[in-house]
Amino acid sequence: xxxxxxxxxxxxxxxxxxxxxxxxxxxxxxxxxxxxxxxxxxxxxxxxxxxxxxxxxxxxxxxxxxxxxxxxxxxxxxxxxxxxxxxxxxxxxxxxxxxxxxxxxxxxxxxxxx
Amino acid sequence: xxxxxxxxxxxxxxxxxxxxxxxxxxxxxxxxxxxxxxxxxxxxxxxxxxxxxxxxxxxxxxxxxxxxxxxxxxxxxxxxxxxxxxxxxxxxxxxxxxxxxxxxxxxxxx
Numbered sequence: 210x211x212x213x214x215x216x217x218x219x220x221x222x223x224x225x226x227x228x229x230x231x232x233x234x235x236x237x238x239x240x241x242x243x244x245x246x247x248x249x250x251x252x253x254x255x256x257x258x259x260x261x262x263x264x265x266x267x268x269x270x271x272x273x274x275x276x277x278x279x280x281x282x283x284x285x286x287x288x289x290x291x292x293x294x295x296x297x298x299x300x301x302x303x304x305x306x307x308x309x310x311x312x313x314x315x316x317x318x319x320x321x322x323x
Numbered sequence: 324x325x326x327x328x329x330x331x332x333x334x335x336x337x338x339x340x341x342x343x344x345x346x347x348x349x350x351x352x353x354x355x356x357x358x359x360x361x362x363x364x365x366x367x368x369x370x371x372x373x374x375x376x377x378x379x380x381x382x383x384x385x386x387x388x389x390x391x392x393x394x395x396x397x398x399x400x401x402x403x404x405x406x407x408x409x410x411x412x413x414x415x416x417x418x419x420x421x422x423x424x425x426x427x428x429x430x431x432x433x
Contacts, residue, residue, distance in 0.1 A: 240419075242418075242420060242421075244421075249425065249426075250425050250426075251327075251410050251412075251423025251424055251425050251426050252367065252421070252423050253423070254416075254418075254420040254421065254422070257418035257420055259418075264417075264418060265416065265417065265418035265420065267420075300366060300367075302421075304419070310355050310357070310372075310414040310419050310421075311357070311369060311372065312369075312421060313369070314366040314367050314368070315366060316365070316366050317366050319364075
């Protein structure tokens with residue numbers, strides 16, 4: 210499978226715990242995005258990497274959230290001190306080149322904070 | 324005003340029907356637009372790109388009206404497998420991040 214992969218697919222955690230999600234983009238894609246989607250809404254942009262550089266962060270990304278892409282390949286998204294409001298689907302997408310707007314999404318990690 | 328607004332539906336149509344979804348966007352500088360399809364509890368998948376006045380792919384036609392800042396998606400001869408949520412998407416910002424509408428839910432009935 211050469212698409213975007215995400216792990217884990219599902220995560221249930223208790224409020225206050227830290228969680229980390231991983232995204233493996235399509236191998237030749239240099240741009241990587243994280244989005245969050247809640248029920249009945251479209252995905253909302255969280256952050257963007259071009260290669261290993263994090264170039265854009267949404268105001269939705271509070272200081273409890275941190276994302277990395279250390280070698281310009283896979284990326285991790287960590288949420289510290291989770292809150293019930295963090296429950297959502299976290300989607301990763303990747304894209305190639307500087308001109309293309311087309312993004313390809315992974316299956317997402319569904320987070321439930323109890 | 325939201326950046327991207329869609330008719331939320333839901334649309335329930337019989338097989339074989341023609342159905343159209345509307346979308347308006349607020350950024351007049353936007354140059355490209357997308358329709359994504361999202362099945363229940365799955366990731367969004369690119370359905371169509373719209374770079375000029377419109378695009379047609381089989382039973383699907385997307386049209387763009389820049390003056391009115393309006394995009395539409397027409398599905399002809401609806402199939403049961405077309406049942407999904409259709410998301411109107413406009414790239415924005417220096418990162419080319421995607422701004423999504425809240426989606427229009429379509430159910431095609433036998």
